[in-house]
Amino acid sequence: MIQSEVRIRSFRSQPRNLRGSVMMKIEEKHAANGSLVGTSQLPLGEKHQANDKPEENGKAQVSPKQEADGKGDTPRKSLNLYSWQEIQRHNQKTDQWLVINRKVYDVTSWADRHPGGRRVLNHYAGEDATDVFRAMHLEIDIARLYLKPLLIGELAPGEPSQERNKNAQLVEDFQELRRTLEAMNMFSANLGFFSLHLIQILILEALAWLMLWHFGNGWPITICISFLLTISQAQSSFLQHDTGHLSIFKKSKWNHLMHRFVMCHLKYGKKKIKYIDYEKQHLYFYMVGLPLLMPVYFNLQSMQVMYLGRYWRDIVWVSSFYIRYFITFGPFYGIFGTVLLIYLVKFLESPWIACVTQMSHIPMKMSREENRDWLSTQVLATCNVEQSFFNDWFTGHLNFQIEHHLFPTMPRHNYQKVAPLVRSLCAKHGLQYVTKPILKAFGDIVRSLKKSAALWMDAYYET
Structure with missing residues (x-):
């Protein structure tokens, strides 16, 4: 294969010129097809x-x-x-x-x-x-x-x-970008980053135990440690999310979930069964989606996948989570009280995870029919949230959903470095690279559900 003559080391030595150098490399004409x-x-x-x-x-x-x-x-x-x-x-x-x-x-x-x-x-x-x-x-x-x-x-x-029907130059440019990122070691994890993340989780759980040991298990302390454990559990979920991204469907897993939700509405609409008020689906999201996503949907789905797939190692790891909770908090609350504590934490965690994951998916385009290239598919199906220290921490770097979907095996601490290169490539080929403030992203979940509900209502009454 004929290699491009642009040197990779310029990216390491001149970070401020990183974006321009990459785009020069992407725009070069090379003979990849011949090879x-x-x-x-x-x-x-x-x-x-x-x-x-x-x-x-x-x-x-x-x-x-x-x-x-x-x-x-x-x-x-x-x-x-x-x-x-x-x-x-x-x-x-x-x-x-x-x-x-x-x-x-x-x-x-x-x-x-x-x-x-x-x-x-x-x-x-x-x-x-x-x-x-x-x-x-x-x-x-x-x-x-x-x-x-x-x-x-x-x-x-x-x-x-x-x-x-695909843009051959766009595909070629994206593949060149990936080769560049591989040469820059953007797919190598920084163990220090994840070690600090794990230490954060352990400190929060240790603090919760110390508060119980010193102050007892009264209601004010229980509520306080529940919030500490919620933060720990949410950050742990983000850490687990880094170990393997399973959204390898043509459209994102979240969009697939919403597609099933849409089809369910249309199915009942066609049968003239008026049990569901489509115009209120944004309220369903608040009343059902936010509190039940983690403790019900994800728990049941995970158990089903592990059992049917005979993933014994995963079953052991999940079991160790509950065993650890009973060992740590069982002496203070007993078996029944510890179970209630576990699900209280999951109910508090669920709105956090639901909003963080859905803000980049529900408002975006959802289609199963279009045959697009990998870059276009992911850019159209996801969006980013503005970068800041708080946003990075609060979302577990899932505010860079575009990069997360394009490069699901890339460690999340590198998303911020890669984002300018992806944005430049999108600009070159006329793809809309969407970035929003975090509060607007949360609000767009509801606005998108209300808008699609109105469309479904029109279709329902016309049929």
Whole structure:
């Protein structure tokens, strides 16, 4: 692959010129497509039929690292050649093909075993999944090993690397940006940052225990330690959120949740069942969504996922949380009182987490039909909240939701450094990069729900 001649070290030595240097690098014309396509050893007219099986013999041995970097030199005679028209026909739940780095994979049989769930593969069936694959897999070499048995062919030499409706230059620029960030070690965690975060959590819990030990378990002390434990629990949730981002759906997980909410409304509306007053859904958010998101929805969903997936290690870790609570606070409140304390803390934490997560998702565009590139999809589906020390702490750096979605394996302490580069790339390609004050973001949740409710009411009465 032909490498760009712009040097990466200028980013480290001249931070004030970081943005301009990156954009110069992104705008350079490089020959990435040539390295991906290569030279076919078969004339295009001699390509195999779509239903033929690829030959097993004659394949060159390619290391996982070479294949992950797109440098493998697998002989073309062992692979079928496909057009985008053929690939896009395989976009059903029972027939799913993906394209990653111009290679075509049949993931139909793998979908049920996919660690991220089959819905992720459903979203990208019949499409190019190169960027989302790179974004969501931290260990690319290992992921490539799972892909090898699913390889059935590659794009024909005359086919573009992405579907024709996508902006090839935008995709190329984003991939160049990612390579730059990797060279700058933006995906490496700062252990000091997370150690301080953990110390904060431990101090809050120790302070709560000391207050109980010294002042007793009266109501004023119970309320006070509940707020301390709520802060500790919310910050712990943000810390756990850093360990793995599972929103690898084509649209964000939150938008998917709201999509189900919308479809539920429309389903009852079509049946003329008037049990739900659509115009009051913003009140449902306050009365149901805020207090019950953490103690009910997330708790039940987590238990269901862990049990059905037989994730025994996760079950042990979750159990250790409750065991620790009973050991720490059981002597003061007993078993029943400790259970009540746990759920009091979860009820107090729930509005905090609900507002922080929903402020960047509900007001944004939600669509499952449009086939867009990875950058455009995430920028349209999420928004940022203005940066400040308080906003960073209060949101667990989820005020940088755009960067969080684009680079879900990136440690959150690097979002602020990456944001100017993403904003510049969006400006270059005419994408709206939305940033709001935190109070306006909270208010937009309600305004968005009221606006969509009015639209649903109009549709309901017209049908």
